[in-house]
Amino acid sequence: AEPFYIHVKRYGEDTLEETKPYIGKIFVAAGDSKHEALSKLVAFEPDGFIDVDLNRKAGGDWIYVAYKREAKSRDALTDIMVYEGKKFEPSRRLVIDNKTVKYVLVADINLNADAGGKHLYLYTTDSKYAGNPITSLDVKMQTENSVKCGVERVTVKRADGKTYIDEYINLNK
Numbered sequence: 001a002e003p004f005y006i007h008v009k010r011y012g013e014d015t016l017e018e019t020k021p022y023i024g025k026i027f028v029a030a031g032d033s034k035h036e037a038l039s040k041l042v043a044f045e046p047d048g049f050i051d052v053d054l055n056r057k058a059g060g061d062w063i064y065v066a067y068k069r070e071a072k073s074r075d076a077l078t079d080i081m082v083y084e085g086k087k088f089e090p091s092r093r094l095v096i097d098n099k100t101v102k103y104v105l106v107a108d109i110n111l112n113a114d115a116g117g118k119h120l121y122l123y124t125t126d127s128k129y130a131g132n133p134i135t136s137l138d139v140k141m142q143t144e145n146s147v148k149c150g151v152e153r154v155t156v157k158r159a160d161g162k163t164y165i166d167e168y169i170n171l172n173k
Contacts, residue, residue, distance in 0.1 A: 001056075001057050001058035001115075001117075002056060002057050002058075004052065004054060004056065004139055004140070005139070005140060006080060006082070006137070006138075006139055007136075007137075007138050007139070007140055008023075008080060008134045008136060008137055009134065009135050009136035010078075010131060010132040010133065010134055010135065019071060020047070020069035020070055020071045021069070021071075021135050022069060022070045022071070022072070022073055022075065022076030022077075022133045022134065022135055023067050023068075023069060023070075023076060023077050023133075023134040023135065023136070023137050024067075024068050024069060024070030024075045024076055024077060025044075025067060025068040025070075025077070025124075026065060026066070026067050026068075026077065026080070026106050026122065026124055026137070027041055027044045027046060027065065027066045027067065027068075027106065027107065028063065028064070028065055028106050028107040028109050028111070028122055029041045029063070029064055029066075029107070029109070030061040030062065030063050030109050030113050031061065031062050032061065032062070033062055034053065034062050034064070036062065037053075037061070037062040037063065037064045038064055041064060041066040044066060044068070045068075046066035046067055046068055047067060047068050047069040048066065048067050048069070048137075049064065049065070049066045050064065050065045050066070050067075050137065050138060050139050051064075052064075052065075052139040052140075054111050054139065055111075055112065055113070055114075055115045058112070058115040058116075058117065059114065059115050059116070060112060060113050060114035060115030060116070061113040061114050061115070063109065063111055063113065065122075065137070065139065067137050073133045075126070076126065076133030076134060076135075077124045077125065077126050077133070077134050078125055078126055078127055078128060078130040078131045078132065078133055078134065079101075079103070079124065079125050079127070079130035079131050079134075080122065080123070080124050080134070080137075081094070081103050081122075081123040081124070081125075082111070082120050082121070082122055082123075083120070083121045083122075083123055084118050084119065084120055085119060085121075086119045088105060088108065088110075088119075088121040089105065090104070090105050091103060091104050091105065091123075092105075092123055096127075096129050096130055097129060099127075099129040101125055101127040101129050101130050102125060102127065103123035103124060103125045104123060104124060104125065105121060105122070105123055106121075106122040106123065106124055107122070109121075109122075
Protein backbone atom coordinates (compact mmCIF):
# COMPACT_ATOMS: atom_id res chain seq x y z
CA ALA A 1 0.00 0.00 0.00
CA GLU A 2 1.13 3.57 -0.67
CA PRO A 3 2.24 5.59 2.37
CA PHE A 4 -0.08 8.53 3.12
CA TYR A 5 0.49 11.22 5.73
CA ILE A 6 -1.66 14.13 6.96
CA HIS A 7 0.06 17.53 6.67
CA VAL A 8 -0.93 20.83 8.28
CA LYS A 9 0.19 24.42 7.90
CA ARG A 10 0.06 26.68 10.94
CA TYR A 11 -0.76 30.36 11.10
CA GLY A 12 2.04 32.81 10.54
CA GLU A 13 1.61 36.50 9.82
CA ASP A 14 2.65 35.98 6.21
CA THR A 15 -0.06 33.32 5.62
CA LEU A 16 -3.18 35.33 6.46
CA GLU A 17 -4.64 35.46 2.96
CA GLU A 18 -8.26 34.42 3.20
CA THR A 19 -11.38 35.74 4.90
CA LYS A 20 -11.65 32.41 6.73
CA PRO A 21 -8.03 31.32 6.96
CA TYR A 22 -8.32 28.85 9.85
CA ILE A 23 -9.34 25.18 9.96
CA GLY A 24 -12.02 25.03 12.63
CA LYS A 25 -13.48 21.55 12.29
CA ILE A 26 -12.57 18.28 10.62
CA PHE A 27 -14.98 15.58 9.50
CA VAL A 28 -14.30 11.94 8.55
CA ALA A 29 -16.67 9.62 6.72
CA ALA A 30 -16.44 6.02 5.55
CA GLY A 31 -18.42 4.17 2.92
CA ASP A 32 -18.49 1.20 0.57
CA SER A 33 -17.72 3.62 -2.30
CA LYS A 34 -16.26 7.08 -2.84
CA HIS A 35 -19.74 8.41 -3.58
CA GLU A 36 -21.16 7.01 -0.32
CA ALA A 37 -18.34 8.42 1.83
CA LEU A 38 -18.45 11.87 0.18
CA SER A 39 -22.26 11.94 0.44
CA LYS A 40 -21.95 11.52 4.20
CA LEU A 41 -19.52 14.44 4.37
CA VAL A 42 -21.89 16.75 2.45
CA ALA A 43 -24.29 16.61 5.42
CA PHE A 44 -21.72 18.56 7.48
CA GLU A 45 -21.74 21.43 4.92
CA PRO A 46 -17.93 21.58 4.79
CA ASP A 47 -15.89 24.33 3.14
CA GLY A 48 -13.52 21.84 1.57
CA PHE A 49 -12.80 18.17 0.89
CA ILE A 50 -9.54 16.29 0.62
CA ASP A 51 -9.94 14.19 -2.49
CA VAL A 52 -7.81 11.27 -1.29
CA ASP A 53 -9.16 7.93 -0.07
CA LEU A 54 -7.20 7.24 3.12
CA ASN A 55 -7.34 3.52 2.29
CA ARG A 56 -6.21 3.96 -1.32
CA LYS A 57 -4.62 0.75 -2.63
CA ALA A 58 -4.95 -0.81 0.84
CA GLY A 59 -8.49 -2.11 0.40
CA GLY A 60 -11.17 -1.67 3.01
CA ASP A 61 -13.70 1.13 3.33
CA TRP A 62 -13.42 4.35 1.38
CA ILE A 63 -12.35 6.98 3.97
CA TYR A 64 -12.49 10.72 3.21
CA VAL A 65 -11.82 13.91 5.17
CA ALA A 66 -13.51 17.32 4.93
CA TYR A 67 -13.11 20.53 6.91
CA LYS A 68 -14.86 23.73 7.92
CA ARG A 69 -13.03 27.07 7.94
CA GLU A 70 -13.28 29.82 10.57
CA ALA A 71 -12.57 33.54 10.44
CA LYS A 72 -11.18 33.92 13.96
CA SER A 73 -8.08 32.27 15.34
CA ARG A 74 -9.82 31.56 18.66
CA ASP A 75 -12.15 29.15 16.76
CA ALA A 76 -9.29 27.33 15.02
CA LEU A 77 -7.87 23.89 15.61
CA THR A 78 -4.29 23.92 16.82
CA ASP A 79 -3.35 20.25 16.51
CA ILE A 80 -4.40 16.96 14.97
CA MET A 81 -3.50 13.62 16.49
CA VAL A 82 -3.85 10.13 15.08
CA TYR A 83 -4.19 7.61 17.89
CA GLU A 84 -3.13 4.01 17.30
CA GLY A 85 -4.95 1.43 19.37
CA LYS A 86 -8.04 -0.78 19.37
CA LYS A 87 -9.75 1.16 22.13
CA PHE A 88 -10.91 4.63 21.22
CA GLU A 89 -12.40 7.15 23.63
CA PRO A 90 -14.45 10.33 23.02
CA SER A 91 -11.49 12.37 24.26
CA ARG A 92 -7.87 11.90 25.27
CA ARG A 93 -5.63 14.09 27.40
CA LEU A 94 -1.96 14.65 26.68
CA VAL A 95 0.60 16.67 28.61
CA ILE A 96 2.39 19.19 26.39
CA ASP A 97 5.02 21.42 28.03
CA ASN A 98 3.57 20.59 31.47
CA LYS A 99 0.05 21.62 30.36
CA THR A 100 -2.80 19.12 30.01
CA VAL A 101 -4.35 19.32 26.55
CA LYS A 102 -7.71 17.72 25.71
CA TYR A 103 -8.08 16.12 22.26
CA VAL A 104 -11.56 15.24 20.98
CA LEU A 105 -12.40 12.29 18.72
CA VAL A 106 -13.42 13.47 15.23
CA ALA A 107 -15.54 10.40 14.42
CA ASP A 108 -15.97 6.83 15.60
CA ILE A 109 -14.24 5.65 12.42
CA ASN A 110 -11.14 3.49 12.25
CA LEU A 111 -9.03 5.11 9.50
CA ASN A 112 -7.98 1.61 8.43
CA ALA A 113 -11.52 0.15 8.47
CA ASP A 114 -11.62 -3.25 6.78
CA ALA A 115 -8.09 -2.76 5.39
CA GLY A 116 -6.46 -5.09 7.90
CA GLY A 117 -4.04 -2.51 9.32
CA LYS A 118 -3.60 -0.95 12.74
CA HIS A 119 -6.65 0.72 14.31
CA LEU A 120 -6.21 4.48 13.83
CA TYR A 121 -8.51 7.23 15.14
CA LEU A 122 -8.39 10.96 14.41
CA TYR A 123 -8.49 13.51 17.27
CA THR A 124 -8.25 17.33 17.27
CA THR A 125 -7.71 20.11 19.79
CA ASP A 126 -8.12 23.86 19.86
CA SER A 127 -5.87 24.34 22.90
CA LYS A 128 -3.37 27.17 22.58
CA TYR A 129 -0.83 24.91 24.33
CA ALA A 130 -0.80 22.51 21.35
CA GLY A 131 0.47 25.03 18.80
CA ASN A 132 -0.54 27.87 16.50
CA PRO A 133 -3.85 27.83 14.59
CA ILE A 134 -3.95 25.48 11.60
CA THR A 135 -4.55 27.19 8.25
CA SER A 136 -4.20 24.30 5.81
CA LEU A 137 -4.96 20.60 5.76
CA ASP A 138 -3.96 18.02 3.16
CA VAL A 139 -3.21 14.32 2.74
CA LYS A 140 -0.25 13.45 0.55
CA MET A 141 1.57 10.38 -0.60
CA GLN A 142 5.11 10.80 0.60
CA THR A 143 7.89 8.32 0.18
CA GLU A 144 10.70 10.61 1.30
CA ASN A 145 11.36 11.76 4.85
CA SER A 146 11.63 15.47 4.13
CA VAL A 147 8.66 17.80 4.37
CA LYS A 148 8.71 20.94 2.25
CA CYS A 149 6.81 24.22 1.76
CA GLY A 150 6.25 25.12 5.41
CA VAL A 151 4.01 22.15 6.17
CA GLU A 152 4.49 19.68 8.96
CA ARG A 153 3.54 16.04 9.10
CA VAL A 154 0.98 15.01 11.72
CA THR A 155 2.24 12.52 14.26
CA VAL A 156 0.61 9.50 15.84
CA LYS A 157 0.25 8.98 19.54
CA ARG A 158 0.68 5.28 20.19
CA ALA A 159 -0.24 4.05 23.63
CA ASP A 160 2.45 2.01 25.35
CA GLY A 161 0.91 1.43 28.74
CA LYS A 162 0.30 4.92 30.12
CA THR A 163 3.02 6.49 27.96
CA TYR A 164 2.37 7.92 24.50
CA ILE A 165 4.99 7.44 21.80
CA ASP A 166 5.07 10.25 19.22
CA GLU A 167 5.99 9.27 15.66
CA TYR A 168 5.00 10.14 12.10
CA ILE A 169 1.97 8.13 11.06
CA ASN A 170 1.49 6.43 7.73
CA LEU A 171 -2.31 6.26 7.39
CA ASN A 172 -1.95 2.96 5.53
CA LYS A 173 0.03 1.41 8.39
